[in-house]
Amino acid sequence: DVVMTQSPLSLPVTLGQPASISCRSSQSLVYSDGNTYLNWLQQRPGQSPRRLIYKVSNRGSGVPDRFSGSGSGTDFTLKISRVEAEDVGVYYCMQHTHWPHTFGPGTKLEIK
Amino acid sequence: EVQLVESGGGLVQPGGSLRLSCVASGFTFSSYWMNWVRQAPGKGLEWVANINEDGSAKYYVDSVKGRFTISRDNAKNSLFLQMNSLRAEDTAMYYCGRSGDYWGQGTLVTVSS
Numbered sequence: 001d002v003v004m005t006q007s008p009l010s011l012p013v014t015l016g017q018p019a020s021i022s023c024r025s026s027q028s029l030v031y032s033d034g035n036t037y038l039n040w041l042q043q044r045p046g047q048s049p050r051r052l053i054y055k056v057s058n059r060g061s062g063v064p065d066r067f068s069g070s071g072s073g074t075d076f077t078l079k080i081s082r083v084e085a086e087d088v089g090v091y092y093c094m095q096h097t098h099w100p101h102t103f104g105p106g107t108k109l110e111i112k
Numbered sequence: 113e114v115q116l117v118e119s120g121g122g123l124v125q126p127g128g129s130l131r132l133s134c135v136a137s138g139f140t141f142s143s144y145w146m147n148w149v150r151q152a153p154g155k156g157l158e159w160v161a162n163i164n165e166d167g168s169a170k171y172y173v174d175s176v177k178g179r180f181t182i183s184r185d186n187a188k189n190s191l192f193l194q195m196n197s198l199r200a201e202d203t204a205m206y207y208c209g210r211s212g213d214y215w216g217q218g219t220l221v222t223v224s225s
Contacts, residue, residue, distance in 0.1 A: 100173045106156045
């Protein structure tokens with residue numbers, strides 16, 4: 001199985017400051033069609049997951065442009081340009097290139 | 113608006129069975145892969161099973177193979193998860209998902225004597 005790792009696992013951030021989360025996969029996430037199926041999800045407290053980013057760098061519908069994704073191969077990053085109070089929650093990277101699809105352990109973002 | 117509404121969770125004894133359902137609306141259900149993902153209390157997310165658009169291809173995580181069966185009824189815009197031989201470690205919130213982009217609010221399964 002593809003193992004997804006994230007760092008940091010806990011991320012205290014001051015409101016208005018940037019935040020960055022790293023995600024690494026144990027093998028390349030480039031699929032045979034040339035696409036890289038790496039998503040970033042947000043899970044606010046008490047809510048179901050919400051997709052923020054798909055295929056590494058594409059923002060989902062309704063996702064604020066302060067969220068951005070980058071990376072390639074096995075190394076990926078989610079950046080929040082200016083953290084807002086509503087960004088509190090757990091962020092997961094997820095790969096659906098290889099079966100079984102797997103998630104990272106999650107990064108808990110909190111406001112300092 | 114995409115909506116996924118799960119039902120069927122509850123308390124069941126070890127070794128018992130449950131059937132989860134998910135009704136979809138707001139999109140052409142028959143055009144999408146669908147999946148079940150679960151989250152044990154206080155833990156992270158785990159992909160459980162996938163099914164393709166017409167139900168001809170199904171994939172399961174190793175821990176549920178032979179015990180869980182994913183299925184769908186495109187005429188009723190519905191996704192199902194039949195869970196047999198349930199174990200304490202299957203206790204989790206189960207989310208119905210569309211191709212990794214939308215998830216429902218979940219249904220809680222508790223396996224305990």
